[in-house]
Amino acid sequence: MACTPRRASVAGMEAEYVIVGGGSAGCVLAARLSENPNTSVILVEAGGGGRDIFIRAPALVATMVSGRPRINNWAFQTVPQPGLNGRRGFQPRGKALGGSSAINAMLYVRGNPADYDHWADLGCDGWDWECVKPLFLRAEGFQGGAGPHHGADGPLQVRAQSAPRKISRAFVDACEQCQIPRCDDFNEGAPDGAGLYHVTQFHDGPQAGERCSVAAAYLFPAMGRSNLTVLTRTLVEKVVIEDGRATGIKVRRKGRRHAIRARRDVILSAGAFGSPQILMLSGVGPEDELRAHGIDPVHVSEGVGKNLQDHLDHVISYRSPRRDVVGLNPRGLGRLGKAALRWRKTGEGLFASPMAEGGAFLKSDPALSHADLQIHFVIGIVDQHMRKLHGADGFSAHICALYPHSRGEVGLSSRRPGSPPRIDPKFLSDPRDVAVMIKAARQLDTILGAEALAPWRGKRLYPNDGSDAALEADIRARADTIYHPVGTCRMGDDAEVVVAPDLRLNGIEGLRVVDASVMPRIVGGNTNAPTVMIAEKAADMIRAGV
Ligand SMILES: Cc1cc2nc3c(=O)[nH]c(=O)nc-3n(C[C@H](O)[C@H](O)[C@H](O)COP(=O)(O)OP(=O)(O)OC[C@H]3O[C@@H](n4cnc5c(N)ncnc54)[C@H](O)[C@@H]3O)c2cc1C
Numbered sequence: 001m002a003c004t005p006r007r008a009s010v011a012g013m014e015a016e017y018v019i020v021g022g023g024s025a026g027c028v029l030a031a032r033l034s035e036n037p038n039t040s041v042i043l044v045e046a047g048g049g050g051r052d053i054f055i056r057a058p059a060l061v062a063t064m065v066s067g068r069p070r071i072n073n074w075a076f077q078t079v080p081q082p083g084l085n086g087r088r089g090f091q092p093r094g095k096a097l098g099g100s101s102a103i104n105a106m107l108y109v110r111g112n113p114a115d116y117d118h119w120a121d122l123g124c125d126g127w128d129w130e131c132v133k134p135l136f137l138r139a140e141g142f143q144g145g146a147g148p149h150h151g152a153d154g155p156l157q158v159r160a161q162s163a164p165r166k167i168s169r170a171f172v173d174a175c176e177q178c179q180i181p182r183c184d185d186f187n188e189g190a191p192d193g194a195g196l197y198h199v200t201q202f203h204d205g206p207q208a209g210e211r212c213s214v215a216a217a218y219l220f221p222a223m224g225r226s227n228l229t230v231l232t233r234t235l236v237e238k239v240v241i242e243d244g245r246a247t248g249i250k251v252r253r254k255g256r257r258h259a260i261r262a263r264r265d266v267i268l269s270a271g272a273f274g275s276p277q278i279l280m281l282s283g284v285g286p287e288d289e290l291r292a293h294g295i296d297p298v299h300v301s302e303g304v305g306k307n308l309q310d311h312l313d314h315v316i317s318y319r320s321p322r323r324d325v326v327g328l329n330p331r332g333l334g335r336l337g338k339a340a341l342r343w344r345k346t347g348e349g350l351f352a353s354p355m356a357e358g359g360a361f362l363k364s365d366p367a368l369s370h371a372d373l374q375i376h377f378v379i380g381i382v383d384q385h386m387r388k389l390h391g392a393d394g395f396s397a398h399i400c401a402l403y404p405h406s407r408g409e410v411g412l413s414s415r416r417p418g419s420p421p422r423i424d425p426k427f428l429s430d431p432r433d434v435a436v437m438i439k440a441a442r443q444l445d446t447i448l449g450a451e452a453l454a455p456w457r458g459k460r461l462y463p464n465d466g467s468d469a470a471l472e473a474d475i476r477a478r479a480d481t482i483y484h485p486v487g488t489c490r491m492g493d494d495a496e497v498v499v500a501p502d503l504r505l506n507g508i509e510g511l512r513v514v515d516a517s518v519m520p521r522i523v524g525g526n527t528n529a530p531t532v533m534i535a536e537k538a539a540d541m542i543r544a545g546v
Contacts, residue, residue, distance in 0.1 A: 010231065010253055014261035015040040017542070018249055019269055020236045020278060022050070023099015024214040024528055025515040025535040026269035028139075031155070031218035032539035034228040042229045042260060043219075044236050044251060047072060050097030051220075056210040057343065058201060059336065059351040064103040065092050066386040072096040072103055076273060076420050083406070083428030089480045090385050091423055093271060097220075097232060098213030100271065101528050104483065105376070106199040106211055106354045108158045110136050111523030111530055112190045112370055122520045123493035124501045127537075135536040136529060141217075143203040149188045155217040156532060159203040161357060162348050164196050167325055167395055168357035171377040172196065173452035175360050180447070186361065190370050191525060194360035200528070201352065209347020214532060237417035239266050239282040239511060241298050246511035252417065265510050265542065269535070272485040272517040276305040276410045277421040279489070279498075284508065286411075293415040299507045303496040305488050308408035309522040311374070311400040312427050313482035314441050314475050316448055317381045319392040319458035326355070326380030327393030355379055356398075360447075361524075364401070364439040373440050374525065375399050375447070376482065383461065385480070395456060399444040400482045401437055402524040405430035410488045425481070434472060437479065441471045484527045489517040502546050503538050514538040 017033050019026050022045030030043040054060045054071050067075025067090070078089035094100035113129035120128035137151030143159035146152035175194030176182055183193030200212045207216070222228055234253040239246050248261040268275040279285055283298030285305060290297045326332060336350065343351030358377030363370070381394040408425035428434050445466060448457070462478065464470035489498040497506060499518055505511040516531045523530050 010234070010251070010258040010260065013042060013229070013258070014248070014263060015042040015229065016262070016264040017041045017267060018260055018262040018265075019043045019267045020249060021045060021099065021268065021270035021274055021515065022097040022215065022219065022230065022232070023094060023269060023271055023515065024101045024531040025538075027098060027214040027217075027219040028532055028535035029267060029269060029514060029539055030228060030230070031222040032536070033542060034222055034225050036543065037225075037227055040227045042231065044231045044234050044249065044260070045097055046235045047095035047097070047232065049232055050102050050213060050215045055096065055098065055102045055213060057340070057351055058106060058211050058354055059339070061103060061105060062355065062386055067092055068387060074420070076423055078423045078425055081425065081427050083426070083476065084479060085476050089425060089427065090387065091273070091481060091485065092385065092483060093273060097230070098215035100483070101200070101214040102211070104528055105356045106201055107356060107359070107376075107526045108187070108198040108200050108529055109191065109525035110187050110533075111525035114190065114370060115521070115523040119520055123497070124491050124520060125493070126501055132533055132537065135533045139529070139532050139536050149185065155221070156200055156214065157202045157204060157212040157217065158198050159201055160198055161196055161354065162209070162352055164357045165324055165353070165379050167322075167379060167453070167456050168196060168377060170452045170456065171358040171397070174447050174450035177450040177452055178447050180360055180362055183361070186359065186525070191361040192371050194358070194375075196357055197354065197359050199354050209343060209352045214528070235418055236270070236278060237281065239268070239278065241282060241284070241508060241511075244299075244507075245509040262510065265512055268511070268513045269515045271515050272308070272488050273410055273421045273423060275513050275515055275517045276488040277412065279304050280412050281415065281417055284505070289411050293412050295415055301498055301505070301507060303490055303498045305410040306407070306496075307487040307490045307520075308410055308423075308425055308485060309404060309487045310408070310425050310427070310485045311402065311482045311522065312404060312433065312437065312479050313398045313400040314437060314444070314479045315382060315396050315398045316441075316444055317383060317394055317396040317461040318448065318456070319381070319394040319461070320456045321458050322456050323393060325393050325395050325456065326350070327391065328389055329391040329393070332393055353379065362443065364436045364443070371524065372402050372436065373399055373443070374402055375444065381461070390461075392458075394458065397444055397448055398482060399440045401433060401440060403522070405432045425485070427479070428476070434475075437475050438468055438471045441475060442466065484522065486516040486519040486522050486527055489513040490520050491518040492520050502541055512538065512542075
């Protein structure tokens with residue numbers, strides 16, 4: 001396996017393509033570009049190898065997300081959010097090969113076809129649904145076989161959950177009792193209704209039951225190629241730009257600085273926080289932000305770091321008298337222990353669960369043309385991203401507004417590479433988002449109060465009287481991200497965009513951004529599959545010389 005070279009020196013390394021960040025997008029690019037034996041690729045990742053048990057065992061996601069301790073997680077914080085009573089939000093991000101797909105909930109959702117048509121309307125030629133749908137299908141290895149809405153031969157293994165808990169089915173029944181129709185597949189056209197999520201999990205071969213991170217899907221099978229070098233535990237500090245052209249990167253590895261040259265392109269795939277941060281550290285970004293940190297502008301691009309969009313999420317939790325849910329108490333931990341042993345033998349059972357088993361797409365207003373809210377139904381109590389632990393057995397349901405109007409930004413907290421970016425989502429800064437979240441919280445309340453969930457319902461955490469004022473207060477006191485930051489290197493064709501629809505950086509040769517940061521507008525669903533699609537399309541364009 002040609003992973004981190006043991007003896008070869010990093011100094012003096014060069015390749016045609018140098019990819020920064022081995023996350024969802026970076027792994028797709030490294031694998032696709034190195035399919036051509038006549039080209040060479042170096043992939044540089046700050047985190048580790050992405051193969052440990054925390055990543056492979058789906059249920060262990062709970063130990064990574066909280067960032068306490070930091071396992072494969074950058075565990076960023078936002079600046080205080082006035083919309084959230086001045087609280088700092090928490091922003092987990094994957095730090096390992098696989099990136100955030102190594103610590104995510106594995107939910108496979110593409111969003112609404114109309115989202116991509118809207119991208120095209122925003123000046124992203126070639127990114128409408130008709131153009132991108134085949135790329136989703138090419139990426140997918142669906143257990144249920146190929147069909148009009150699924151691909152079966154792609155690297156990303158996708159399956160229906162093998163053994164969802166009874167309570168998740170009861171959640172779907174509860175939705176039906178609230179006139180939300182049943183939906184068997186959220187990826188058959190526009191998602192609408194309640195059902196069980198499909199997951200990016202191996203269904204085939206010796207890894208069956210393990211998480212299928214994008215590294216496991218695309219990169220690991222390609223690591224034997226002699227034209228692909230993968231450097232882990234290597235921090236990219238900046239892009240080197242000479243005479244208006246990106247010629248390579250500066251990295252820090254084992255305490256030493258090195259330069260790596262790119263003969264053709266440097267490709268930034270460091271995610272919605274990492275990519276704008278690296279651009280700014282390289283002198284590319286808003287002039288005031290650069291000068292405030294003593295960085296001489298190499299190229300002023302006011303859009304870098306702007307347009308941050310994320311799904312703000314409100315969660316309601318109940319204790320449960322039943323034992324067929326997850327609880328962090330001696331009996332619950334005993335059940336998890338048994339489930340771990342079963343999973344090791346069979347790849348099945350509670351340890352294979354994404355925890356967020358059930359879901360729904362619904363409308364905050366019946367007059368809307370499509371769903372603008374999404375629910376994640378979780379089989380245990382989740383409070384503050386698992387940073388506040390409860391011993392009781394229980395369940396939680398999250399609801400988020402899919403199309404927020406608030407726009408935030410990413411900047412620098414320091415000019416020192418390795419320091420965290422300044423993240424300001426500006427949650428609820430647009431009052432329209434407050435109104436939608438109040439409606440969302442009320443709908444979730446009604447669903448969780450439905451008859452189907454009665455056997456599981458115990459005492460509710462954080463009860464309120466259900467008035468607008470009480471719901472708003474609860475949202476401002478507790479809501480936070482559901483982990484979908486995008487948009488900070490926006491693609492499009494107007495003067496403020498960071499990248500053109502070919503994902504080349506406007507104003508600098510030989511530099512592209514390929515990751516969730518290029519989305520001009522957040523999609524109405526989870527963001528991993530869309531990011532994989534973006535990287536598949538980027539690989540096509542790069543190979544075609546676009
Ligand atoms: C807890 C959590 C749960 C989620 N659940 C889901 C889900 O169930 N379904 C879904 O579809 N989406 C989910 N998401 C979102 C989804 O995983 C992300 O949108 C997607 O992975 C983003 O891909 P990316 O390539 O843009 O960035 P990432 O995958 O985050 O990759 C960026 C990579 O760059 C590396 N990097 C950053 N800076 C540097 C640097 N300076 N030098 C070197 N390397 C660097 C990082 O370590 C990382 O590996 C979740 C995310 C999180 C955090």
